[in-house]
Amino acid sequence: MANVIKIKKGLDINLKGKASDVLLNGGNSDTYAIVPDYYNGIIPKVVVKPGENVKAGSVLMTDKNRPEIKFVSPVSGEVVAVNRGEKRKVLSVVVKPEAKIDYVDFGKKNVSSMKREEVKESLQEAGMWPFIKQRPYDIVAQPGDTPRDIFVSGFYSTPLAPNFDFMLKGQEADFQTGLDALAKLTDGKVYVGVRPGSAVQPKNVEVVTVEGPHPAGNPGVQINHISPINKGETVWVVNPADVIIMGRLFNKGIADFTRLVAMTGSEMSERGYIKAIAGCSIGSLVGNKTINDDHIRIISGNVLTGTKVLKDDYLGAYDVQITVIPEGDNINDLFGWALPGFGKFSVSHSFPAWFMGKKKEWTMDARIKGGKRAMIMSNEYDKVFPMNIYPEYLLKAIITFDIDKMENLGIYEVAPEDFALCEFVDTSKLEIQKIVRNGLNLLYKEMN
Amino acid sequence: MKALRNWLDKIKPNFVEGGKLAMFESVFDGVETFLFVPNKTSKSGVHIHDYIDSKRTMTMVIIALLPALLFGMYNVGYQHNLAVGIHPGFWLTFIYGFLAVLPKIIVSYVVGLGIEFAVAQVKKEEIQEGFLVSGILIPMIVPIDTPLWMIAVATAFAVIFAKEVFGGTGFNIFNVALVTRAFLFFAYPAAMSGDQVFVRTAPVLGLGEGHVVDGFSGATPLGQIAIAPKELIDSFQAVDVIGHPITSWDMFLGLIPGSIGETSVLCILIGAFILLFTKIASWKTMLSVFVGGAIMSLIFNAIGTTVSMGVSPLDQIFLGGFAFGAVFMATDPVTSARTETGKYIYGFLVGALAIIIRALNPGYPEGMMLAILLMNVFAPLIDYYVVESNINRRLRRAIK
Numbered sequence: 001m002a003n004v005i006k007i008k009k010g011l012d013i014n015l016k017g018k019a020s021d022v023l024l025n026g027g028n029s030d031t032y033a034i035v036p037d038y039y040n041g042i043i044p045k046v047v048v049k050p051g052e053n054v055k056a057g058s059v060l061m062t063d064k065n066r067p068e069i070k071f072v073s074p075v076s077g078e079v080v081a082v083n084r085g086e087k088r089k090v091l092s093v094v095v096k097p098e099a100k101i102d103y104v105d106f107g108k109k110n111v112s113s114m115k116r117e118e119v120k121e122s123l124q125e126a127g128m129w130p131f132i133k134q135r136p137y138d139i140v141a142q143p144g145d146t147p148r149d150i151f152v153s154g155f156y157s158t159p160l161a162p163n164f165d166f167m168l169k170g171q172e173a174d175f176q177t178g179l180d181a182l183a184k185l186t187d188g189k190v191y192v193g194v195r196p197g198s199a200v201q202p203k204n205v206e207v208v209t210v211e212g213p214h215p216a217g218n219p220g221v222q223i224n225h226i227s228p229i230n231k232g233e234t235v236w237v238v239n240p241a242d243v244i245i246m247g248r249l250f251n252k253g254i255a256d257f258t259r260l261v262a263m264t265g266s267e268m269s270e271r272g273y274i275k276a277i278a279g280c281s282i283g284s285l286v287g288n289k290t291i292n293d294d295h296i297r298i299i300s301g302n303v304l305t306g307t308k309v310l311k312d313d314y315l316g317a318y319d320v321q322i323t324v325i326p327e328g329d330n331i332n333d334l335f336g337w338a339l340p341g342f343g344k345f346s347v348s349h350s351f352p353a354w355f356m357g358k359k360k361e362w363t364m365d366a367r368i369k370g371g372k373r374a375m376i377m378s379n380e381y382d383k384v385f386p387m388n389i390y391p392e393y394l395l396k397a398i399i400t401f402d403i404d405k406m407e408n409l410g411i412y413e414v415a416p417e418d419f420a421l422c423e424f425v426d427t428s429k430l431e432i433q434k435i436v437r438n439g440l441n442l443l444y445k446e447m448n
Numbered sequence: 449m450k451a452l453r454n455w456l457d458k459i460k461p462n463f464v465e466g467g468k469l470a471m472f473e474s475v476f477d478g479v480e481t482f483l484f485v486p487n488k489t490s491k492s493g494v495h496i497h498d499y500i501d502s503k504r505t506m507t508m509v510i511i512a513l514l515p516a517l518l519f520g521m522y523n524v525g526y527q528h529n530l531a532v533g534i535h536p537g538f539w540l541t542f543i544y545g546f547l548a549v550l551p552k553i554i555v556s557y558v559v560g561l562g563i564e565f566a567v568a569q570v571k572k573e574e575i576q577e578g579f580l581v582s583g584i585l586i587p588m589i590v591p592i593d594t595p596l597w598m599i600a601v602a603t604a605f606a607v608i609f610a611k612e613v614f615g616g617t618g619f620n621i622f623n624v625a626l627v628t629r630a631f632l633f634f635a636y637p638a639a640m641s642g643d644q645v646f647v648r649t650a651p652v653l654g655l656g657e658g659h660v661v662d663g664f665s666g667a668t669p670l671g672q673i674a675i676a677p678k679e680l681i682d683s684f685q686a687v688d689v690i691g692h693p694i695t696s697w698d699m700f701l702g703l704i705p706g707s708i709g710e711t712s713v714l715c716i717l718i719g720a721f722i723l724l725f726t727k728i729a730s731w732k733t734m735l736s737v738f739v740g741g742a743i744m745s746l747i748f749n750a751i752g753t754t755v756s757m758g759v760s761p762l763d764q765i766f767l768g769g770f771a772f773g774a775v776f777m778a779t780d781p782v783t784s785a786r787t788e789t790g791k792y793i794y795g796f797l798v799g800a801l802a803i804i805i806r807a808l809n810p811g812y813p814e815g816m817m818l819a820i821l822l823m824n825v826f827a828p829l830i831d832y833y834v835v836e837s838n839i840n841r842r843l844r845r846a847i848k
Contacts, residue, residue, distance in 0.1 A: 013496070159496075230846035303495045325496065329489050332453045336485035337503035344499040350508045350726040351499050366489040370501020371481060371574045374618025377505065378786035379730065392786065393835050408839040423494045427502055428618070433493040 005193075005225045007212025009386040011347060011421050013159040015303065016361040017266040017323070019273060021166045024263060027276030029284035031080065033092040034060050034071045038307075038317035039130050040437075041139025041444065042069060044090040052079045057104030057126055057255035060093045068143050072127030074257040074279045076102035092314065095279075103254035111180045111250050116146075119184040123246065126255040130317065131242035135223065135235050136412035137444045138437075147236040149188035149227060152179065154200040154240050155210075157217030158302035162262035162321050164240050165199045166273070171244045178247030179205050182238060192240075193222045200240075215386065220418040224387040229413045241320045245278075261285055261315065265303075265324035266363040267296045276315065283311035285322050295330050297366045299323040304420035305433070328365025336369075347383075347425050373428040381432075384421035389413065391422055395432060398439035403446060411443060456480055474568040478575035502617075506577040508726045512719035513584055513776065519715040520708040521545035524592050525656070527647040527705050530689050531666070532658030540655065547652045549708055552587035555596045559603045560586075567612050578617030578624070578782075579607065585625035585776065588709025589769065589817075590632060591645035598639060602631040622824045623783045629817050641813075643667045646705040647689055663691050668705045670768045670806070674813035676755040684755045699766035710772040713765070720775040729779035732788060736795025737774035737802075741765055744803035756807045764803055773816035774799065783824045787834040794830055798823045 036044035043064040048054060055076045063069040073079075075097040083091040106126050111119065120143065123129050134141040141147070155164050168175055179202050183190045190205040193216075201207065208226060210216045219237040229235055238246075241259050248256050257278035263271050263285065270289040282298060290296055299306035300316040303323050307316055315322075336344075341351045345362040353362075381391040389410040397405035416433040423432040462469045463476035480486075481503070490497065522538075524545035529535060536544075560579045568575045586603055610627035611620045633640050647666035651657045669686035676684050686694045694704055702712025710716075723729035742761040752758050765771055778784060778798045785794035798819050805815025812818065 015496075228845065230842075232846075297489070297495060299495055306495065308491075308495065323495075327489055329487050331487055332450075333485035333487070334452070334483060336499075337501060338507055341499060346499040348498070348500045348505075348727050350504050350728065353499075364496040366495050367485070367487050367497065368490050369485055369497050369499050370503065371486065373502045373576060374616070376502060376578075376618045376782055377728075378781045378784075379788060382788065388838070388841070390787065390835055390838055408842065409835070410842060420494055424496065425498045425500075427498075427500050427505055429497065429501065431493045 003206065003208040005208060005210045005212075005216075005222065007210065007216040007221065007225070007386045009383055010213035010215055011384045011425070012157075012213040013303075013345070013364075013424070014358065014361055015159045015266065015325075016363045017264050017268055017271060017325075018160055019162060019262040019264045019271045021163060022272040023260075024270055024272040024274050024289070026274045026285050026287050026289075027261070027280055029097070029277075029280035031094050031096055031281060032073070032075045032077075032277065032279040033094045033281075033314040034073075034279060035092045035314050035317070036061070036071075036090050039071075039140055040133075040441075041137065042130070044071075046082050046090055046093055048079045048082075048093065050079050050081055053077070054079060054095060055102050055104045056257075057106065059127065060095070061090070063140075066143060068124045069129050069140060070124055070127050071130060072104075072255055074255075074277045103256070106249060106253050106255065108253040109250045111177055111184065114181075114184060116184050119181050122249065123181070126249050128242075128246050128249060128255070131238055131246065133237045135220065135229055135237060135415065137440050138415035138417075139440075139444065141236050142234075145234050147186045147188070148229075148233045150182045150186050150190045150236045150238065151219045151223050151226075152182070152190065152192045152205075152238050152240055152243055153210075153217050153219045153222055154192045154194040154202075154207075155198060155217050156302075156320070157214040158304055159214070160262075160264040160302060160321070160323055161214075161217065162260070162264075162273070167241060167260045167320070168200060168244070171247075174244045174247030174251055175200075175240070176202055176204075176247065177250050178238075178243035178245070181246055181250060182236075182243070185236070191222065191226055193217070193219070212386070215384075215418060215421060218415075218418055220413065220415050221386055224389075224413055228388070231407060231412060233412075239318055239320070242318070259320060261319070262321040263289060264321060265299075267291050267324040267326055278315065278317065280315050281311070282309050282313050282315060282322065285315065286311060286324065290324050295327045297325050297327045299325070303364070304424060305417045326363065326365040328367040331365065331367065348427075368429050370427070370429050372430065375428055375430070377427045380425050380427060381419075381422040384425055385418070387413065387418065391419065395419075395435060398435055401439070401442060403443065406439065406443060411439065416440070452483065456483070471569065474573065474575050475565055478565070478568070481574070502577050505728055506580045508722065508728050509581045509776075510584055512722035512728075513581075513588065513709070515715035515718045516709045516712060516772070517549075517584065517588055519702055519712040520588060520710075521549050523702055523711055524548050524648060524708060526703055527666075527689055528649065528656050531647050531649050531660055531664050532656065533661040534656065534658045536656070544652055544656045547655065548592055548648055549587060551596055552590065552594070552599055552708075553584065555599050556586040556603050557583040559600045560607050563604060563607045563612070567616070571616075573616075576617040578611070582606075582624040582628075585709075586628045589625060589629050589707050589772070591640060591707055592648045593645040594632065594639060598632055598636055599628075602628045602635070605631050618782055620782060621828075622821055623777055623780050626777060626817055626821050626824075630821060633817070641671070643671070646707070661690060664689055665691070666705055668768065668813070669694055669699070670813040673756050673759060673767075674806075674810060678754055681752065681755050681758050684758070696763055696766060699763065707769060710769040713771045716771045716775050723775065723779065729775070730781075730784075730791050732791040733779045733784055733795040734774055736792045737778050737799040738765060740796035740799025740801075741770060741774075741803050742799070744800040745807075748803065748807045754807070759806075764806070768806075768814045769816040770799075770802060773802070773820055777816075777820050778823075783827065785827045785830045785834075787831045790827070790830040790834045794823055794827055797826070
């Protein structure tokens with residue numbers, strides 16, 4: 001086949017706690033919430049008041065400057081709280097669900113006979129627009145743009161990644177419809193990256209087989225290898241699980257945000273998938289499926305890019321995975337830097353981890369394991385950064401905020417998640433994803 | 449272990465801002481992180497981190513240096529024995545060398561780390577580990593008879609003016625240990641070259657008493673080559689301190705006069721293996737230095753008008769500080785080229801320049817130090833052009 005990408009650089013971190021392909025109980029949340037912080041590039045404007053009754057699909061919040069970007073309630077029920085933090089920043093809009101979900105009827109539609117504007121409007125009305133993210137800047141897509149291409153990575157490659165083949169079972173029709181809808185939004189192509197031998201084989205799109213270690217599943221990497229972004233171009237990116245929800249909108253006429261969430265991590269006693277609605281509470285998913293209650297870290301998402309959450313927080317807007325790992329704050333590692341360190345995972349051969357083979361599953365905790373330093377080692381980032389970009393030089397340009405250099409070195413092609421592995425392997429323990437995120441935000445402000 | 453942890457937790461409040469001993473905050477932090485891996489957990493970004501940190505990295509480099517250092521100690525004793533004509537056996541030979549070298553290590557660490565600790569406290573930063581490596585490199589690249597006060601002055605100069613003024617570990621332009629060496633070389637030339645400094649003839653703590661034998665000369669092979677008259681080009685033979693000929697095998701093993709840690713190519717190769725296996729040093733830089741040196745000496749062999757031009761590539765690599773510089777100095781990640789393509793160019797030029805200086809400059813028998821320092825200056829330029837080619841590719845793509 002012509003469309004094969006082989007990724008050589010990268011790293012698969014073989015962690016303990018993979019989800020098996022089974023369905024678990026859980027996900028019946030007492031409250032559901034929209035959390036603005038999970039979305040990049042929007043300023044929330046809440047349009048409901050506590051006490052109002054809403055349906056699943058009713059608008060709760062819009063973007064202040066672009067009211068067509070709507071955020072809808074995933075369930076029907078009563079708005080119980082609009083939580084605000086410092087400077088009245090919106091933290092969450094919380095809905096208490098009814099026993100039976102009452103959906104707003106958007107009407108079944110046949111995507112193939114729809115025009116671009118109609119598809120856009122349907123997605124926006126039903127609160128699906130925030131699923132679409134754009135590069136550059138890695139923010140919610142500008143509704144006015146027409147992207148050069150749209151990229152959907154049809155698999156997850158992060159540590160303990162959910163198995164999208166399993167998540168897709170029974171949803172193939174909705175996935176296809178979702179892709180057809182996306183195809184209406186661009187003059188270019190819709191690319192779907194898949195693993196060799198994957199069951200994900202959609203039609204009417206450009207299917208690209210991607211081989212190699214993480215970050216092969218990052219759309220940013222796939223874009224860089226298929227057709228890199230040039231200055232002035234925009235491409236859109238949608239997560240595969242969200243494509244299913246988009247397709248469901250057209251096939252069933254409702255905003256049904258039900259999806260499978262993988263329960264993973266070494267501290268999870270039961271591992272598998274839970275059928276849950278977006279915005280559910282973490283507690284409703286994790287329940288008492290953890291081995292311990294103390295000294296654990298619950299992550300909405302994966303260990304590289306996820307968000308640290310507590311049980312009364314809410315599932316991340318784009319997340320299809322919960323990972324629970326040890327926090328490690330109670331570990332006193334005497335002379336850890338000097339002792340041989342069996343059982344410690346390191347890419348470098350200065351720990352005997354190389355000796356244990358690739359099959360060994362590692363348990364890793366959330367300690368940083370060292371002090372922050374200036375960049376000392378060279379070529380650390382390059383080894384796990386499979387793009388035609390010099391990560392170290394781009395980072396230095398971002399730190400010094402040299403706009404010309406950032407542009408020249410490829411800032412428009414990257415998202416913070418692409419740097420996650422750099423941050424993992426970094427000897428100097430720099431917060432690289434944060435640096436990139438801040439750089440992108442500043443640049444966006446500067447350019448718009 | 450638990451008791452130690454509890455004790456540290458108990459005294460910790462004294463050292464934080466506002467505590468009685470707050471002026472030693474950095475020192476306390478240094479000691480604490482020396483004892484225990486910090487159990488601070490990540491707040492943002494990735495939730496798991498690789499176990500490697502800069503302490504581990506520096507420890508690995510020091511381990512890689514140990515074979516050469518231990519051999520250097522033995523060799524100090526060995527050369528001394530030759531010079532005074534005694535045969536005290538392996539252990540006494542080693543102990544003599546150990547006692548001769550140890551004060552240098554202590555002086556280098558005390559002066560360098562003292563400055564680092566003070567600067568860290570003034571800047572309210574963590575103590576950085578960079579000097580742990582520089583501090584052991586410095587005694588290894590000086591002649592055994594360098595006075596301790598000179599080492600102290602040179603170390604202080606290098607740490608302050610080659611490192612801290614630039615911002616500390618990771619920001620320096622020049623290799624700190626080499627700046628120390630260069631400072632000694634130019635500030636005290638008489639004490640740093642010539643026949644008398646590379647072999648200690650005096651006893652240490654009453655050990656190794658004896659009279660210098662007749663016909664003793666402490667000149668290093670490179671020193672002999674540099675002053676050898678042209679006529680000897682085909683018949684030149686380097687000799688050891690008592691006039692016996694030196695073979696390439698001797699040079700490889702390292703039982704020849706020279707700076708403390710640089711003589712044994714075998715031990716340096718063991719260190720190289722450790723550095724390459726742990727992936728701390730770049731094989732690209734290392735290999736390119738050897739390739740650059742070998743090619744340059746072949747060119748000089750072809751011209752071949754003086755003794756120093758006629759030295760074979762293998763002997764050039766075995767002699768002096770070439771191998772030591774290639775393995776431990778040129779590969780310093782901070783001061784060498786940081787791009788992968790750049791490393792080939794940087795390494796090649798280091799090797800080539802070292803041989804050019806050796807062959808053409810009658811004033812300096814050894815060229816490695818100056819070659820690396822010179823290329824330290826050019827490393828950012830090399831990287832600039834490598835990165836620029838990536839930028840140009842991106843611009844061309846946009847225009848297309």
